[in-house]
Amino acid sequence: MSETLRKIRVQCEINGQTATLEAYPMSRLLDVLREQVGLTGTKEGCGEGECGACAIELDGALVNSCLIPALQANGAIIRTIEGVADSGRLDAVQQAFLTHGGAQCGICTPGMILAALNLLARNSQPTETEIREGLAGNLCRCTGYTKIFESVVEACRATRDPA
């Protein structure tokens, strides 16, 4: 516990911007994003990979950022909830969460939306079972899940049949 190591340099791309960060190699990417980059949209829930509140995309894959050491983010392409809307225009999934009451206290929402977006990127028309599985790693303590689930179903519909 006595020795304190030096920080390392981590170069990555976050929401389309290149970033050079200084971090301890085993700092959690979650903390680096929130405290150093100021991207506080990524939330901490359990801190042990069980709740999905800290979910982000790392090289296109959904991951829990509390389980990623900073060193492993070197060279990575990262997307957080702040990178989802396109210059102020909400993504269909975000809009559906607003319209259908998918967000209540909001802590699980960034992770839920990224999990949903990641699912839709892999499978643009998922079945209800696939949606449930896609969201199964994200816990919500407010909504009872039904409104979240309906928001994603609605986002799929809106993407399929644009108004």
Add this chain to the structure above:
Amino acid sequence: MRSYVPGYEMEMARNLEETLERLAREPGVWKPFAGGTDLMVLLEAGKLPHRRFLNIWKLPELRGIEVTPQHVTLGALTTYSEVRRHELLMLEFPLLCRAASETGSIATQNRGTLGGNIANASPAADSPPALLVYDAELELVSANGTRWLSYQGFWKGYKQIELRNDELIRGIRLARGKTGWVQFYRKVGTRRAQAISKVCFAGAARVEAGRIANVRIALGSVAPTVLRAIETENILRGEKPTPVIVNAAQEILAREIAPINDMRSTARYRLRVVQNLLAEFCERIAA
């Protein structure tokens, strides 16, 4: 309590050769670190005693799935997500795909690796019972060369495995040829996702004219290690799965395991469930 993160070191060698040299030069000093889904949890809980890690996540020599006429060899860094979407694995090794899809959540499956699941050596891990049913062999590499070990016998005790501290698991080789077998996998946990098993059962049987010509049964969460139920297999082999034989096999199975009471379940529940799952497997064989 959270660990003091500045006290932890992580470095990265450029390739497999350098990684193995580091492990050989300073044995026990460096521990390999792959997807982090187990080690980062310990870090956060303040329960990660080891302090120096070598990042192996990007080593290409430990990635990829190779198929030959006799075998499928999975690189140790194969993730659960890669297992799940591999067509040949879905066809020939459904138990492994089931195990992968029932591990954690999508985010866990994107980072968790088969090699990590083996090296972490939890008796409650989801993939080892499937790997045992498929007669998995492990390719272990070190600066001194390569050796192959059967996964059956790789466990020495609770969280103890036959892996030297200068060695890495490079690959996991599975024997093909069980497509005609009845295959059965069941993880019993508190919920569908994000659960650690109370009991895990993997079985495969080759049936000829109603008789069990050959059989493999492997279990998780019912002993200090994941284990093959060899005596239970022996009593079933050559028999028809009649109620008398199934009852006898359930009795033998009870003697082969050593379930405990812990935060997830009780010894009694685990015993009862594993015996029920054996009966269900036998029903499947008889169907």
